[in-house]
Each structure stands twice: as structure tokens, then as C-alpha cells.
Amino acid sequence: MTIQFNDETFRDDYTFRxxxxxxxxFPFPFHEDSYMYSVNMERHRGGPEGSxxxxxxxxxxxxxSEMRDRALVLAEDPLRCQSLPHMTLxxxxxxELIMVNKSEDYPDLFELDRDGNKWRWINKxxxxxxxxxxxxxxxxxxxxxxxxxxxxxxxxxVLDQRENNLWMDAGMVTTQADWSLDFDIGMNFFEWHAPVPxxxxxxxxxxxxxxxxxxxxxxxxRRLNWTMTxxxxxxxxxxxxxxxxxxxxxxxxxxxxxxxHLRVELQTFYRLPRSNALVFPIRCYxxxxxxxxxxxxWGRRLHRVIRDLPVELATYKGFIDNRPLILDYLSQxxxxxxxSPGVWPDLxxxxxxRR
Amino acid sequence: xxxxLDRLHVVVTAKVKLNDLVTRFEFVHxxxxxLPPFSGGAxxxxxxxxxxxxxxxxxxxxxxxxxxSHYAISVRRDDAGRGGSVFLHDKVQVGDRLNLGYxxxxxxxxxxxxxxxxxxxxxxxxxFVAQIKQLQxxxxxxxxxxxxxxxxxxxxxDALRAAHPARVNLYLDxxxxxxxxxxxxxxxxxxxxxxVCGPRGMIDWxxxxxxxxxxxxxxxxxxxxxxxxxxxxFTVELAQTGKTICVGEHESLLEAMExxxxxxxxxxxxxxxxxxxxxxxxxxxxxxxxxxxxxxxxRNGRKIMPCVSRFEGTRLVLDR
Amino acid sequence: MSTFQFPPSIASRxxxxxLGPRAGAAQIMLADAEGAEALLAxxxxxxxxxxxxxxIYIPKHTGAQFIDQLRAANPAILHVAPxxxxxxxxxxxxxxAAPMGAQLxxxxxxxxxxxAMALALQIGIPKSAIQTEHRGSVARRVQCVHxxxxxxxxxxxxxxxxxxGLNLFVRDHYSRRxxxxxxxxxxxxxxxxxxxxxxxxx
Ligand code: HEM
Numbered sequence: 107m108t109i110q111f112n113d114e115t116f117r118d119d120y121t122f123r124x125x126x127x128x129x130x131x132f133p134f135p136f137h138e139d140s141y142m143y144s145v146n147m148e149r150h151r152g153g154p155e156g157s158x159x160x161x162x163x164x165x166x167x168x169x170x171s172e173m174r175d176r177a178l179v180l181a182e183d184p185l186r187c188q189s190l191p192h193m194t195l196x197x198x199x200x201x202e203l204i205m206v207n208k209s210e211d212y213p214d215l216f217e218l219d220r221d222g223n224k225w226r227w228i229n230k231x232x233x234x235x236x237x238x239x240x241x242x243x244x245x246x247x248x249x250x251x252x253x254x255x256x257x258x259x260x261x262x263x264v265l266d267q268r269e270n271n272l273w274m275d276a277g278m279v280t281t282q283a284d285w286s287l288d289f290d291i292g293m294n295f296f297e298w299h300a301p302v303p304x305x306x307x308x309x310x311x312x313x314x315x316x317x318x319x320x321x322x323x324x325x326x327x328r329r330l331n332w333t334m335t336x337x338x339x340x341x342x343x344x345x346x347x348x349x350x351x352x353x354x355x356x357x358x359x360x361x362x363x364x365x366x367h368l369r370v371e372l373q374t375f376y377r378l379p380r381s382n383a384l385v386f387p388i389r390c391y392x393x394x395x396x397x398x399x400x401x402x403x404w405g406r407r408l409h410r411v412i413r414d415l416p417v418e419l420a421t422y423k424g425f426i427d428n429r430p431l432i433l434d435y436l437s438q439x440x441x442x443x444x445x446s447p448g449v450w451p452d453l454x455x456x457x458x459x460r461r
Numbered sequence: 462x463x464x465x466l467d468r469l470h471v472v473v474t475a476k477v478k479l480n481d482l483v484t485r486f487e488f489v490h491x492x493x494x495x496l497p498p499f500s501g502g503a504x505x506x507x508x509x510x511x512x513x514x515x516x517x518x519x520x521x522x523x524x525x526x527x528x529x530s531h532y533a534i535s536v537r538r539d540d541a542g543r544g545g546s547v548f549l550h551d552k553v554q555v556g557d558r559l560n561l562g563y564x565x566x567x568x569x570x571x572x573x574x575x576x577x578x579x580x581x582x583x584x585x586x587x588x589f590v591a592q593i594k595q596l597q598x599x600x601x602x603x604x605x606x607x608x609x610x611x612x613x614x615x616x617x618x619d620a621l622r623a624a625h626p627a628r629v630n631l632y633l634d635x636x637x638x639x640x641x642x643x644x645x646x647x648x649x650x651x652x653x654x655x656x657v658c659g660p661r662g663m664i665d666w667x668x669x670x671x672x673x674x675x676x677x678x679x680x681x682x683x684x685x686x687x688x689x690x691x692x693x694x695f696t697v698e699l700a701q702t703g704k705t706i707c708v709g710e711h712e713s714l715l716e717a718m719e720x721x722x723x724x725x726x727x728x729x730x731x732x733x734x735x736x737x738x739x740x741x742x743x744x745x746x747x748x749x750x751x752x753x754x755x756x757x758x759x760r761n762g763r764k765i766m767p768c769v770s771r772f773e774g775t776r777l778v779l780d781r
Numbered sequence: 782m783s784t785f786q787f788p789p790s791i792a793s794r795x796x797x798x799x800l801g802p803r804a805g806a807a808q809i810m811l812a813d814a815e816g817a818e819a820l821l822a823x824x825x826x827x828x829x830x831x832x833x834x835x836x837i838y839i840p841k842h843t844g845a846q847f848i849d850q851l852r853a854a855n856p857a858i859l860h861v862a863p864x865x866x867x868x869x870x871x872x873x874x875x876x877x878a879a880p881m882g883a884q885l886x887x888x889x890x891x892x893x894x895x896x897a898m899a900l901a902l903q904i905g906i907p908k909s910a911i912q913t914e915h916r917g918s919v920a921r922r923v924q925c926v927h928x929x930x931x932x933x934x935x936x937x938x939x940x941x942x943x944x945x946g947l948n949l950f951v952r953d954h955y956s957r958r959x960x961x962x963x964x965x966x967x968x969x970x971x972x973x974x975x976x977x978x979x980x981x982x983x
Pocket of ligand 1 (some may be wrong): 143267283285288311318331333386423
């Protein structure tokens with residue numbers, strides 16, 4: 107299908123909306139009625155047609171507006187995109203990965219012509235048509251990582267691999283769940299994960315790192331993470347927390363369904379060939395609770411997950427104060443019926459809500 | 462790595478005898494497509510169908526990592542080995558089709574280094590050939606010290622010296638020349654990383670000397686060319702699958718498990734990556750560990766790396 | 782005694798050890814205030830090593846108290862600097878000339894250790910060639926995540942950012958590159974509601 111791109115905002119008047127198409131393909135992250143941290147990784151090798159897993163870099167109706175929001179963030183704070191000097195090669199690897207995959211997966215939107223080092227990149231939605239020399243930084247308006255990630259939805263952390271660890275040595279981070287690239291750049295896997303509760307003790311990070319160090323070329327992996335955000339605000343950065351934090355206190359029973367969003371990150375892992383680095387795209391999807399509960403299974407399940415989530419996790423994810431309000435709202439959509447296993451909506455087989 | 466999607470289908474386009482021991486093989490993509498680029502120091506597994514035996518041996522890629530038109534490997538003939546190198550030398554010809562694994566790098570350059578000090582012994586030169594090409598394109602300071610038995614066996618020495626006269630130093634055993642290691646490791650500027658690839662004795666020499674001179678481990682990198690060694694046949698019981706299998710003289714434990722349809726994870730097949738690590742449940746006999754992976758306390762009958770290690774004794778039970 | 786037992790914390794928060802003599806191609810030592818005691822302890826264990834050392838010392842509030850003792854330990858070079866800022870160019874020069882195999886000893890406050898460590902790593906001295914020992918004040922260097930300004934010698938939590946004036950709580954999350962802990966606005970969700978400050982570790 108051709109994508110109808112929305113003209114919408116993720117700040118101020120918050121005109122962001124999901125179409126019915128976007129609601130149905132939302133990457134609902136809970137495969138059962140409860141949630142706890144785990145080493146939840148699987149191969150990233152497609153998924154059902156139309157789902158967010160089908161393509162390697164999913165493009166959806168929010169593409170153009172998200173890129174506009176990213177440009178605004180960067181104009182305000184260029185430190186959201188940084189690359190330590192040894193990461194330039196990885197930047198070219200990433201540029202190639204995205205250009206090749208997007209032009210293969212969306213030939214009507216993106217075109218890549220390669221003649222040796224002479225490359226031409228056409229991005230129709232953003233009206234870009236650039237010719238440049240691969241591996242020659244002077245031939246692009248930005249460094250390779252910044253150039254391509256200004257045109258690709260989701261945040262990107264680029265990890266150098268050395269000393270049996272991963273080091274966050276470059277990134278483009280403007281749609282993050284409250285962490286700072288500028289602060290974390292240069293850290294290793296355990297250091298940047300330091301603030302996460304419980305998972306270290308559970309051994310999750312040790313096992314996850316071992317897995318990641320062995321992610322190989324041609325064999326990417328993926329996982330989901332999630333949190334809750336009031337208003338469809340992409341840039342929930344610590345940098346601006348003193349500005350957006352107060353929005354968390356604006357929820358009322360009347361506006362909650364519209365304002366409270368479930369925020370899901372589709373995280374993928376690719377080995378980069380020339381640099382031996384690993385890239386970690388973090389793609390953020392937002393959905394208002396009132397849209398989410400139109401899928402009866404998801405409404406039932408989200409209520410149970412939020413209700414039973416350990417206090418440590420609700421605190422870390424920043425919605426412990428709002429949890430009672432959220433539960434009041436969600437409980438209307440949980441009739442106690444069992445839910446089918448797995449993440450899919452199962453609209454045909456799951457019963458409608460019994461009032 | 463176990464499905465067809467993980468394989469690169471290639472055609473042999475050149476077979477060049479470089480000296481009495483070493484032959485270079487070049488490959489292009491069988492479908493005429495570019496091959497994936499790689500990073501200097503990476504190896505690829507070469508799949509060899511030798512009668513009813515299938516071997517997967519790792520060889521360092523030594524072509525230009527940034528040039529996707531072809532790959533090259535250099536193979537040293539090992540008549541005492543299990544036959545992988547002999548098979549390539551004697552049986553594989555230009556025009557043959559082979560399957561390769563995707564490139565995997567367990568001997569990567571540390572790109573934060575200010576300078577790369579490379580020490581090669583014999584066929585251990587191959588990963589450095591690719592790394593030097595990478596540094597040439599991306600701009601990085603390096604210095605190579607290369608020891609070989611004779612001038613004739615100093616594979617690629619002439620080409621390297623011609624391209625980098627000031628950076629390549631050759632030492633020949635038959636001329637009684639030795640790498641002045643202690644001097645080299647004293648007085649290197651901060652941010653220098655040292656890399657060694659060659660026979661076990663050379664690696665140990667570099668590691669010990671560097672340690673004694675105060676070099677911290679994160680600045681010292683090594684890769685030993687491990688090919689599974691032949692050995693006495695032995696029998697293994699696999700507890701999970703309930704199979705009892707015999708490991709022949711010329712196959713590895715991993716290969717024997719694969720022959721019997723036991724799904725075992727692997728990556729490097731050279732004792733370095735840790736993927737195939739397997740728990741020992743019971744044993745009565747002696748282990749012949751050849752890997753670089755296990756901790757000392759695991760070697761005592763707790764774990765084994767089936768890709769390179771063997772066993773001699775009356776009973777061995779593994780958790781597979 | 783100038784030592785302090787830091788409570789267990791998260792993985793990014795630095796931990797400190799006890800300096801010990803290590804064989805190496807060069808011996809470089811840097812301390813501030815009570816950190817001198819840690820260097821003197823090394824000198825006591827291995828007087829020979831001290832005689833080959835280049836020592837840079839910033840007395841801070843301790844005045845002349847440790848200078849004579851350091852001099853008596855007979856280091857190859859003893860440089861006394863009035864502040865960290867005053868000696869950074871010298872440190873840059875000394876670190877850059879340190880061959881691989883050199884050993885670096887850092888002792889004193891977290892701010893000094895952190896800044897010198899960041900400089901050394903940036904120049905290419907490997908992490909495990911650097912030993913650290915905390916002595917003296919437990920004050921922290923804190924970066925305001927909002928305005929990016931760094932406030933030195935923070936002793937209370939919350940505190941007011943010396944650059945933008947926001948009230949910040951002090952996290953244990955630590956950046957080695959910035960040599961700073963992270964400070965985050967404490968009253969973002971309830972502007973004006975700032976709890977009274979308490980002394981760190983009280
Ligand atoms: C190498 C790629 C990865 C990067 C760059 C990355 C980055 C991050 C960052 C920056 C945070 C926020 C920490 C903070 O509070 O400041 C985080 C949280 C977290 N990460 Fe990762 N991560 C990676 C891989 C993984 C993997 C493979 C796992 C697998 C278990 C994982 C599990 C988690 C968990 C459980 C959290 C807490 C999230 C929450 O509760 O909302 N991460 N990650």
C-alpha cells in the first residue's frame with residue numbers, strides 16, 4: 107500500500123494521531139498478562155506482511171513529521187547527535203545499511219544508484235536528491251551517521267566492540283525514554299544500563315551482552331521495550347525534563363484516554379561490516395490508550411500488566427504516581443475474560459468487551 | 462549459523478601457488494553480486510565437501526576489506542592435519558563452487574588506538590594483510606614486524622615491503638634474525654595497541670614480554686590459527702539427545718555431532734568465540750583442551766569446546 | 782584517617798582501590814590534599830619506585846602539611862601546583878610522553894581522580910594502567926543535565942546549579958568522559974517544591 111503521510115506535531119498542540127492502520131499494526135509488547143525483564147531477543151528476519159517487523163527499517167505515516175521534529179530538537183541542542191572520532195567508519199556502514207535496505211524495501215519511496223564510490227540517493231518523501239562520494243565526508247552536508255539518521259525514524263546508538271564489551275561511542279538520540287546521549291556517550295554496556303533496577307541482579311545484562319557480542323553480519327536481532335508517556339511527546343529527554351515533567355501532572359479521568367500513551371520501542375541489532383561495530387536502532391511507537399483499547403485483547407491485557415507491574419519498574423518508568431489513575435481508566439476495559447497467547451490483536455477470535 | 466541464508470555461494474576465480482607451502486584462493490559471488498565488505502582481521506568459514514565428510518575451516522580474509530568484488534584467503538598446507546588444507550590444495554580448482562560463512566571478526570583492530578603495532582609469524586601474516594589495507598583507506602598509523610623461516614616462505618613480504626617500505630620489517634630465521642621484541646615494546650607512545658598472530662610459541666612470547674613491561678591486557682591482541690587437531694577416536698554420550706556417537710581420528714567432536722544430526726551452536730570453529738561451549742556431566746579419562754576460551758577451573762572436567770578439543774578415556778557424558 | 786567507605790552503588794559509579802607499586806616503564810603520580818597519604822604509603826612499600834616517580838601534588842586546604850613528607854620520599858620530580866586547572870597543561874605534556882607500560886597513580890578527591898583519568902584516557906593511556914585511591918573530601922563534581930554546566934565540590938543534595946540556578950538532585954549515574962555525576966531537576970513535576978538539602982552520605 108502507499109503510505110499517506112500525516113502532517114502532525116509531537117509538541118505544543120500535539121496533533122499526532124494514529125490511523126486505524128497504524129493502530130492495528132502497533133507493536134503491542136506483551137505476549138502474556140504480566141511483564142518482567144528478560145533476555146527477550148529473537149532474530150530480526152521479517153514478520154507478517156504489513157506488521158512493523160516486515161521491513162528492516164519500518165517507514166510509516168509519521169515519517170515526515172517525525173523527521174521534522176528531529177530537526178527541531180537538533181537545532182535546539184546539537185549534542186543529541188554525536189560521534190567520537192573513531193566512529194566515522196561505522197557511520198558509513200550505517201549509511202549503507204539504511205540506504206540499501208530502504209531502497210530495496212520501499213522502491214517507490216527511496217532510490218539508491220551506485221557506480222563504484224559515486225552514489226546517488228533519492229528520498230522522495232523528504233524531497234532529497236543527493237549525489238556524493240561514498241567514504242568522502244566532504245561530499246555530504248553532515249557526517250554520514252547524522253546525514254542518514256536525519257532521514258530515518260527512530261534513535262540510533264552505534265556501539266564500538268572492544269575488550270569483550272560494547273561502547274556507546276556514537277548516536278542520534280532525539281526520541282529517547284529519558285536518557286542522555288551526551289551523558290552516556292563513551293560508556294560501556296553495564297555503565298549505560300546502570301540506572302535500570304533489578305535486571306543487573308537477575309543476570310539479564312550479562313547474558314544480553316554475550317548475545318550481542320556474537321550478533322553477526324547478515325543475522326540481525328530484535329527486542330521490544332516499553333514505557334508510558336503523557337502526551338505524544340517524542341523528545342522525553344532528561345535535558346528538557348524541567349520543561350516536560352510537569353505535563354505528567356495534567357492527567358484527569360476525563361482526559362486520560364487521550365493523553366496517556368503507551369510508548370513502545372522496537373530495538374534491532376545489526377553488525378556493521380567494515381567497522382565491526384554494532385548498530386542499535388531504537389524505533390519509538392506511540393499509541394493513546396483510547397486507541398489501544400479498541401483492540402479488546404490489548405485493553406484487557408494492558409490493565410493486568412500495569413496492575414501487577416513491580417513497584418520498582420513502575421517507578422523507574424516514571425508512572426508510579428499516575429498508576430492509580432491509569433488503572434481506573436483501564437479497568438473499564440478488562441472484563442476478566444482470558445486472553446489468547448501472543449502479541450497479535452486476534453480481532454477475529456477474541457470476544458468483544460463484555461460490559 | 463545453520464540455515465542456507467547464512468551462506469555465501471562463491472566461485473573460485475584464482476588459485477595461485479605462492480611458495481612450497483602456501484596457496485592463495487580467490488572467490489567471487491556465484492550470483493555476480495558484490496560480496497559483503499568486512500573488517501580487517503575477519504575470517505570466513507570455508508565449507509569443504511570431501512567425500513562424505515563436511516568440514517568447515519576458518520581462514521582469515523586477506524583481500525581488501527573495502528573491496529566487495531572478491532575475497533581472498535591464503536592456505537598453508539598441513540600434511541599432518543586432518544586434511545582441510547590438503548583438500549583445498551589438491552582438490553579445489555578454479556571454477557569450483559564453494560560455500561562460505563559470512564565474515565566474522567575475532568581479531569579486530571581497536572579503532573581507538575593511536576598506533577597499531579603488528580607482529581606476525583609465518584602464515585599469521587594473513588589477517589594483517591587485510592588490516593593494513595583497511596588502515597591505508599581509513600588512515601591509521603601502523604608498523605609491521607614479520608618473522609618467517611626463509612625468504613621464500615615469507616609470503617607477501619615483498620608486496621608489503623614495496624607498498625610500505627618504512628613500516629614493514631622482515632626477520633628471517635635462516636639468517637638468524639629475530640624480532641627485537643623488548644625494544645619494540647619499550648617506548649611506544651600512549652594509545653599504541655599490539656597485535657600478534659602466529660604460532661603458539663610466538664604468541665606466548667609476546668604476551669609474556671608485554672606483561673612484564675607493564676602493558677595492560679586491553680592493549681594486547683592475539684589470534685592463533687587453530688585448526689582442530691586429529692587424535693585418537695573416542696566415544697561420547699550425549700545426555701539431552703540420548704545419542705552415543707564415535708568421534709573419528711580425523712573429525713572434531715563438533716563435526717561428529719553435526720554428522721549425527723545433533724544441533725550444536727558454533728561461530729568460529731577455532732576455539733575462540735565460546736559459542737559451542739558444552740557442559741561435561743560425567744567423565745573418566747583425560748581432556749585434550751585446545752581452545753582459548755575456557756577458564757582454567759572449567760578445564761578440569763566441567764566444560765569442553767567441541768570445535769577443537771578432544772578426550773581420551775573410558776567414558777564421557779555431555780549436556781547436549 | 783582520610784579514607785571513606787562508599788556505600789555500594791550502581792555500575793557506572795566509580796569505585797576506588799588502594800594504590801600499590803607496579804612495575805612499569807614510567808611512574809606518574811598525581812594527588813590532591815589528603816591524597817598525599819596514599820602516595821606516601823606507596824613510597825613506604827617501595828621507596829625505590831618512588832625515587833623514579835614524577836609526582837604532581839595539589840595541596841588544596843592542607844597547606845604545607847604533606848609537601849615536606851612528599852619531598853622526603855625523594856621522588857625524581859616533585860611539582861606542587863596551586864590547583865588542578867593550573868597543572869592541566871603540564872599533565873597533558875607528561876601523559877603524552879608516557880610510553881606504553883607507564884603506570885599512573887591517582888589519589889585524592891573524586892573530582893581530581895575523575896578529571897585526570899578522563900585526560901589520561903583521552904591521550905591513550907589504557908584504563909588498567911591507572912590505579913586510583915580515594916582520600917579526603919567526598920564532594921562531587923556534578924553536571925547539570927539541563928544546562929550542561931558543571932558544579933564543583935557539591936556536598937549537599939539537592940543543590941542549586943551554579944550555572945542555570947535549577948534545583949538539582951544528585952544521581953549516582955556517572956560519566957567517565959565528563960568526570961561528573963548527573964544532576965537532574967528535582968521539582969520539575971511540582972515546581973517550587975524543593976525538599977531541604979541534606980549532606981551527601983548522611
Ligand atoms: C547494545 C544495545 C543497547 C543499548 C544502546 C541500550 C541502551 C539503553 C539505555 C540508554 C537505557 C536507559 C538507561 C537509563 O535509565 O539511563 C536502557 C534501558 C534498558 N535496557 Fe538497554 N540497551 C541495549 C541493549 C539492551 C538489551 C539487549 C537488553 C536485553 C535485555 C536491554 C535491556 C534494557 C532494559 C530492561 C532497560 C530498562 C528499560 C525500562 O524499564 O524502561 N538493553 N537501554
